[in-house]
Amino acid sequence: MRLANLDGRAAVIAGDSAVDVAEASGGRFSADPQAAFADWDGFRDWAASADPARGKPFAPEELGPPVPRPAQVFAIGVNYAAHASEAGYPPDSTPVTFTKFPSCLAGPVCEVELPTGTVDWEVEMVLAVSREAVRIRREDAWDHVAGLMAGQDLSERTSQLAGARPQFSLAKSFPGFGPTGPWLVTPDEFDDPSDLAISCSLSGATMQSARTSAMIYDVPELLVRLSRVCRLFPGDLVFTGTPAGVGNARSPKRFLRPGEVLVSELEGVGRLTQRFTAAPDGA
Structure with a gap:
């Protein structure tokens, strides 16, 4: 699984497209990339089954730091x-x-x-x-x-x-x-x-x-x-x-x-x- 920060929103990368986490999970997981770590095992398991067909193309310049606000x-x-x-x-x-x-x-x-x-x-x-x-x-x-x-x-x-x-x-x-x-x-x-x-x-x-x-x-x-x-x-x-x-x-x-x-x-x-x-x- 590949987790990205796309314009400040968590996204799972599938090939050349990005699946918006909050939209694809129906709100189960937050749009905030940092929030994925609150339940990492659950998030990873869900992301493994995310539908790549929901992905949208993106430009590399739109990507932010995948982990934007680490505590340490x-x-x-x-x-x-x-x-x-x-x-x-x-x-x-x-x-x-x-x-x-x-x-x-x-x-x-x-x-x-x-x-x-x-x-x-x-x-x-x-x-x-x-x-x-x-x-x-x-x-x-x-x-x-x-x-x-x-x-x-x-x-x-x-x-x-x-x-x-x-x-x-x-x-x-x-x-x-x-x-x-x-x-x-x-x-x-x-x-x-x-x-x-x-x-x-x-x-x-x-x-x-x-x-x-x-x-x-x-x-x-x-x-x-x-x-x-x-x-x-x-x-x-x-x-x-x-x-x-x-x-x-x-x-x-x-x-x-x-x-x-x-x-x-x-x-x-x-x-x-x-x-x-x-x-x-x-x-």
Whole structure:
């Protein structure tokens, strides 16, 4: 099942068309995409039988973030060995964890204003939590995953690295710095949800390319460790980390420029497309 946010309304994607959830369910389920997580199992079961004939065509530009208002957004740093090496961070005994504030979330196709000349790309697989939980067991972890999305952890490196201590969360939460989508895909849609190709390209040139099976801490391990500390809620998001190839680690460093287009892809899910604009004079 594929859950989308189409002009602010929950929709199930069937091929090239979208079935409006509230209309097709006769009001059983809300038009609000976030509300699907209140009864995720019931919603998923209903969506599996939704009639594709009720679908209508749509444009990618009409899509918003599939999970628009998560209670919590967890973001994992240095979760691929090659990226840890290029960034100068040896893999730690515990995942580096921070947040992206939910106001930065955006849909899969959008324009993003560059606040400085040092904004970097970080393609990531993003998961949504399906049910409330603490102390998840590893063998049960995938049962707590509602679905997967492509994501970008856009990062403004000047403010991130300006002080004696990094400002990860603020530097990664400017408007539009958390594009996700194009829709949320349930794990049963994949042959192996733990091994997906992930990549991004900038104006046609490949910047990052890896497989999610190369993560140091896989999805079950992340959920086990996060849930030992935090109570997880339905609809929470986890940005699971980025592979090697970020601009800040290149020589010379390479950052996003106005007019450039960034395309991010996750196998079996789809792509994100961001076009970048300059900040207004004096901003």
